[in-house]
Amino acid sequence: MYKQECIAMLLAGGQGTRLGILTRKLAKPAVPFGGKYRIIDFTLSNCSNSGIYTVGVLTQYQPLILNSYIGIGSHWDLDKKRGGVTVLPPYVRHDGGHWYLGTANAVYQNIEFVDQYDPEYVLILSGDHIYKMDYSLMLDYHKEKAADATIAVIEVPWEETHRFGIMNTNLDNAIVEFQEKPREAKNNLASMGVYVFNWQLLRKILIEDEMDKSSDHDFGKNLIPRLLEEGKRIYAYPFRHYWKDVGTIESLWQANMDLLHDQPELDLYEKDWKIYSVNPNQPVQFIAPNAQVKKSLVNEGCQIYGSVENSVLFPGVVVGEGSVIKDSVIMSDTVIGKNVTIERAIIGEECTVEDDCIIGQPGEGQEEITVLGENVVTVKAKNIPGGVEINIENCHEFGCCPNGLTKQEVIS
C-alpha cells in the first residue's frame, strides 16, 4: 500500500433507534434527506472536497443498503487506485469473531487497515450529521497547534448542553476539561464528533483502552478523558456553520425544513463544495398547468398536479390534482392521489396515498410529526391522525397495509 498523510475512519454503524421506523431496515447514515441525499453523503462529500481520498467506513447495523450505496465510492469521486473507500464490517479472525463494541473498539479492530497506509494523522468522523466542513483546514489547525488531538466544536444553546459532550477551553482553545452530557455545563462548546489524532498516539491509546475491561470503548466517554488525564495537548477547533445531528424524527424533519428558506444556512447549490449522491435515472420533473409549487425542493421524475408548499419531494413523487402538501417530506416514488391533504408529515418510499385522504389532520393541536414507513398504502378517504407512526408492523391497525396483505404476510 501507499503512505498517506491523513486517512479518515467513518463510523457508520449506528442504529439510530430514535428515528423509529425509518431505521428499522436501514442504518442511520443511510436515511434519505434533503430530496435526493442520504445522510452519509454529507460526510463522504466533505472527505472528497477536502482532498481526503482514503476512507474506511465502519459498518455493522443493517449494512446492505449502505454497502451497495457506497460501492467503491465512485459517486463521491473516491474511487482511487491508491486508497479510496473501503467498507469495514466486523469479521472473524483465526481466534474468533468480535462485533464492534463501541466507537473506539471499532477503530481498534481495524488497526491493521489503518497501518497499511502508515498515516501521520487519522480523522475520525461520524456518518450521522448534516454539515459542510473542510477537514483539510482542521488538519492545518491541528498541525499549527502541534496538537496531539483536535476536536471540532460548535456552540449550542445553553439549554441543550446536557445532550452533548462539552469542552472547557482556555484562551488558546486548548481543552482543559471535558464534560460528557453535563447537568451543569461550564461552557456551551459541544463536540461535533469530528476528531483529528496523531495516529501513533491514537493507536497506543486504543490498545490501552481495549485492555481496560471497565471501558465502554467510546471516543467521547473514554478516550478523550484518558488523553486529558495523561496531559496530552488537545485542542478545540471552532466551527461556525450549519451542523445538525438528525437523531430524532423531529430534528430530521426540522433539518429538511431548514433547506427551504430563500437563503438557507446550508447551501446545496455552492459550486465549489458540491454534495455528491447516487443519482437515480429519472426524467425531468413536470409541473402541470394548474399546479402550485412554492418554498420547496422538488426532484427529477416528480409530477405535480396539485399544490406543494414548504416541502421536500424526493424523485418520482406524484401529487394528484387538488392535493395539498404542506410542511412535509415525501420520499422517492410515493404516489399521492387527488384531493389529499398532507401536513407536517414524513412519508416513506413507495407509499400510496389514495384520493381524499387526510394525513396529519391539521387544527387538532397536534404538534408531532406524522410518519408513514415505506410501502404503506392508505385506502381512499382515510384520515391519519397527526403524530402517529405507521409501518408494516402496525399498518393493519390503520388499514394501511400493502395490497390486501394481512399482518402475518407482511412481516414474514
Add this chain to the structure above:
Amino acid sequence: MYKQECIAMLLAGGQGTRLGILTRKLAKPAVPFGGKYRIIDFTLSNCSNSGIYTVGVLTQYQPLILNSYIGIGSHWDLDKKRGGVTVLPPYVRHDGGHWYLGTANAVYQNIEFVDQYDPEYVLILSGDHIYKMDYSLMLDYHKEKAADATIAVIEVPWEETHRFGIMNTNLDNAIVEFQEKPREAKNNLASMGVYVFNWQLLRKILIEDEMDKSSDHDFGKNLIPRLLEEGKRIYAYPFRHYWKDVGTIESLWQANMDLLHDQPELDLYEKDWKIYSVNPNQPVQFIAPNAQVKKSLVNEGCQIYGSVENSVLFPGVVVGEGSVIKDSVIMSDTVIGKNVTIERAIIGEECTVEDDCIIGQPGEGQEEITVLGENVVTVKAKNIPGGVEINIENCHEFGCCPNGLTKQEVIS
C-alpha cells in the same frame, strides 16, 4: 430491484485451516494461485462467462483483502447496473447480530438479499475450487429434468471417496441416496459443492433448517438429506473436466504444477472462457542473456537471470544469477539472490532469499513441500530443510525474520 431468473450465492467465508500459514491473514478464496490469480477468480469468472451477473459473496473470515479485491466486480465484468457483485458480511439487526454458523445459515441470513431479485433459481457456489464450468448449461439441465435441486458431481478415485459427499444415482441421474464422507462408498460420484435450487423451495427449507436446533446448518450435511427425505427430485449433473479442491498445501502445490504440462487439463489460454483477475501494473518480464526458463509460467515484472524449471512465478519476482528454481511456486515481489537453490517449495509474497541459500534441500528423502509465509527473510547461505513451514511467528527459530526484528516486534 429487478427480477433475475437466476442469481448466485458464493460462499467465501472459509478459513482453510489446512492451508496453514497461507491462510493466517487471508480467507481461503483469496489465496494466490497459478501465477496471477486468486482462487476465487475461477468461480467469479465462471459466473461472468456463464452470464450470471448477480452474485452475492458471503464473507466472514479475514475479509479485508477479499473485499477490496472484489470491489464492485469490475475486473470480472460483473459491475452491472442491475445486479452485479455484492459482498455480504454478517451484520447486526434490530434484534442483535449473528455470525454465519454454517453454509446454509449464511444463505438463510441473506434471504432478504435474494428476495430483492425474486429469482426462479439460486446457484450455490463455493469460492474454494479451481475449475472452469458453464453454469448456464447446468441450469438448462436442471430445467430439463424439472428438478427441485441439482448437484454437480465429479468422479473421484474410489480410494478417496471417504473425503467427499457421495451421490448414489439411478439411471436417469436422479439421486437416490447421499453419503457424507462414507467409510464404504457405493459409488464414486462426489459433490463439487455446486448446487442449483428452485428458490422458493430452498427458501422454505432454509427456514425449516434454521428452526432445527440439532442441525449444523450445512448444505451437504443437513439440507440435501432433508430434501431427499421429503422425496424431492434431486439430480446429479455430471462434470467431466478439471476440478480441484485446493484444501491442503500439497494439493495447492499440485494444482499449480498441473498447469505446467505442455497441454494442461486446465487451459488458461482459452479465448472464450477467460479467467479474469485483478491485473497488477508491472512492466514486461525480462529474461537475461544467460537465463533458462522451461516448463514454467512467468509473469510481468519478473527478472530472470538464473534458471527456472517447472515452476510458477507471480509478478515482480527476481531470480538472481546462478540460482535454480525447480518444482516451486514463488509469489509476488519475492527477491531471490544469486546461487540459490529452491526445490519443491511455496514461497510467499515479498520474501527475500539472500545469496547461496538452499530451500527444501533436495536428496534428503524429504517429500513434503517447504513453505515460507509472506515477508520472510533468509540470511545469506541459509539452509532451510525440506518440509518446514516458516512464518512471522516461528521465523526467529530459523533466523528468517524481517530486517532485524525480534519475535515480539513481529507479532505485535
Add this chain to the structure above:
Amino acid sequence: MMRDVMGIINDTDIEHKLKDLTRVRSTAAVPFGGRYRIIDFVLSNMANAGIKNIGILTQSYNRSLLDHVDSGKEWDLLSKRDGLFILPPIFRYDQFTGNLGDVDHYYNHMDYFTRSRQQYVLISSSNVVYNMDFRDIQQCYEEKQADIVLVYKNAVTEENNNFRVLSLLIDNNGRIRDMAASREKKLSPAVALEIAFMKKSLFMQIIDDCIARGYRDFTKDGLIKNLEKYRIFGCEHQGFAAKIDSIHTYYRHSMGLLNPEVWKELFFRHGSIYTKVKDEPPVKYQASAMVSNSLLANGCHIAGTVENSILGRGVTVHPGAVVRDSIIMQKGQIHRGAVVENAILDKDVVITPGKQIRGEKEYPLVVEKQAVI
C-alpha cells in the same frame, strides 16, 4: 434479448438544418427535453433491447459527444468483450479530398464490423426521438423471412414538409415496393425512421458493392437500388417518434413533451431513457416562484415566472423574470425583470435585467451558446 445484434448509430451528417445548435456540436449531442441529448433515445432503446456492442460513427468534431457518452457506463455498456465504440472519420487532413458519404464512413470501419462477434446489425441515424422496443424489429425480420427490415411510421400530420423525407410504398404483405426521398411528393403516409436491420454479412456486402461502384449513399444506392434484389420489409412503429431535422421540428417536438401522455410514453413506455447523470441538487422553488405547465431539470433555482417551458440543468430564473413558451438549456440565467418568449437559449446564455427577447411560435428565436444579452 438482442445479444447477437450489434448497434450502429450514424452521426456523420453535417448538414446545417439545426443552425446554431449544431455549430458547436453534432446533431446527436444537441440537448433535448431538459437533461437529455438527442442520441440518448436511440442509445437507450438499443441498450434496453439487450444490445451489448454499439458503434457510433461520428464527425471529426465530436468533443461534446465523447464527453456525453464517455465509456457508455450510463447505458450499462461497460464490458470486457463488447461495449461502446466511437468510430471517428478515418482520413488525414493532408490527404483529404473533400468528399465523404455515409458509405465511406462505414467502409473505413470494416475491421470493426468484421471483428465483432454479432451476427446481425441494427443501423440507425442519430436524430430520432422515440422509445421503441427494438426486439419487435427482429421479430418482424423473422416472421417475414426478410433480408432487411426498415422501421417506419405512418405520418398523418403535415410535418416535415420543408425537408426531404424518405417515404415508402408498402404492399399488403409488408414488403417495401418503392422508396423515395422527396420534399413534396410522398408515396404513402409511411415515412422511414432511418433504422435498418439485417445480417451483418449482408450489410458488409452492400457496403462493398457500393464502394466497388463508387456509390456513396447507403439509402439511395444500397437500399433503393436493391428493392428487387433483396426482400426489404417495413416494421411499423406505432408510438411517438420525432425526427429532429430543423429548428422548427426541434422546437415543436420539445414542446410536445409538455403533453403528459407524450412525456410518459417517451420516458417510461418500454424502458427508461438513460443519459449522463450530473450531481445537481433538487429544483429550488422560492416563495415568489410561479411555475406552470413546464419541465424542469435538477439544479434549477426558480424565483420568477415560468410557463409552458423546458428548463435544462442549473437554470436560474430570478424574481420578476418571466420565461414563456421557451427552451432554456443548461445554466441559463434570466435576471430580474427580463422576459423570454418563444425562444431557444443554448447553454450558458445570460439575459441581463430588464432585457426582453421574443420570437414567434412558428419561428422561435435561437440564442447561441454563452451569449450575454
Add this chain to the structure above:
Amino acid sequence: MMRDVMGIINDTDIEHKLKDLTRVRSTAAVPFGGRYRIIDFVLSNMANAGIKNIGILTQSYNRSLLDHVDSGKEWDLLSKRDGLFILPPIFRYDQFTGNLGDVDHYYNHMDYFTRSRQQYVLISSSNVVYNMDFRDIQQCYEEKQADIVLVYKNAVTEENNNFRVLSLLIDNNGRIRDMAASREKKLSPAVALEIAFMKKSLFMQIIDDCIARGYRDFTKDGLIKNLEKYRIFGCEHQGFAAKIDSIHTYYRHSMGLLNPEVWKELFFRHGSIYTKVKDEPPVKYQASAMVSNSLLANGCHIAGTVENSILGRGVTVHPGAVVRDSIIMQKGQIHRGAVVENAILDKDVVITPGKQIRGEKEYPLVVEKQAVI
C-alpha cells in the same frame, strides 16, 4: 503535487516518419516496449506528478488512441471535476481549407483552457519515451523566476541526424538565448524534448498573438520569435529520454530496453508507467523453449527460440521457430520452422511454417498489421 497544473499532450502531428506503424494509428498510439503505447510515458509522468486535468489534442483519426486511454482510469484520472479530455480537431470537412498548424488546434480548444481551473500548463508532444519527475520543471520555473521553462537533454550521441531537432543555446544562468530546428547544424548539444511549462494565461496569450498574425507553429512563431520578450529557461532532464521520430529510432530505442539499467530506469525510476491492462494469463514456457535477453508481455506462449527480442501480448512462438533481434507486436504468430530476424511485426502478423524474413539492423524490415506471410 502539481494540482494547479493542467497537462496538454499534442498528438496532432501527421508526418509519415513512422511509416507503416502510423498508417493505422497516430504516433501516440504506437505500441512500445511489449505492452505500452508511446503516450503512456508522458501520460504517466503527468499523473505521477499529481496533474489531474489532462487534455490530449488528437488527429481526426484517433480510434486506437481513444480505445487505449479510454476514460483515463488506468492513470487514476477518473474525476468529477477534472480528468482526461480528448480534444479532436475542430473543423467540418465541408468547410475544411486543408491547412492546420498546431496553433490552430490549440486555438480551437480555447474554451477548454478557459474553463479549466488550473493556473499553469505543461505542454508536451506525444512522442518522447522517458520517466521524469515533472515536479522538477515547476521547481526550475520558480527558482529562475522564468516565464517559460523548456525541458532539454544533452545529446552526446549522433542520434537524430536524419531529422530536424530543436537545439538550444543556453547561457550560464540557464536562460535560452537561441533556438533552431535544424537537420545538421546544432547550436549546442542541448536538444529540446518538446515540453514547455508556463502560466496558462501566458500560453493563451501566445496562442492569441499567433492567431492574430496568421502564425501557425507554436515553437517557431510562439517561442523562437519571443526569446527576447519572455524569460525562457531550460531545465535539464538527466536520465534516459528517447524521441521516437523514425523507424530507425523506434527500433533502436526499443532494443535499448534490453539493457536492464535502461529498463529499470524507464519503468521504476520516479514512478510507475501505467498502461491499459488486459486480461492475459502468464507467459507459458514449454519444455522446448529457449529464451534469452528478451522482454515478453503476458499471454505469450513460447515453444521455440527467442533472442534479443521484444514480444507483445499474446505472441505465440511455435516449436522450431526462431525470433532474433526483432519486435513482435500483440498476437503475432510465428509458426514451426519460421525465422524472423531484424524485423518489426505489427499487430496480428502471422508467419507461416518455414517462412523466413530478415532485415538489417540498420534497416529493420517492417511488416504491416494483420499481414500473413
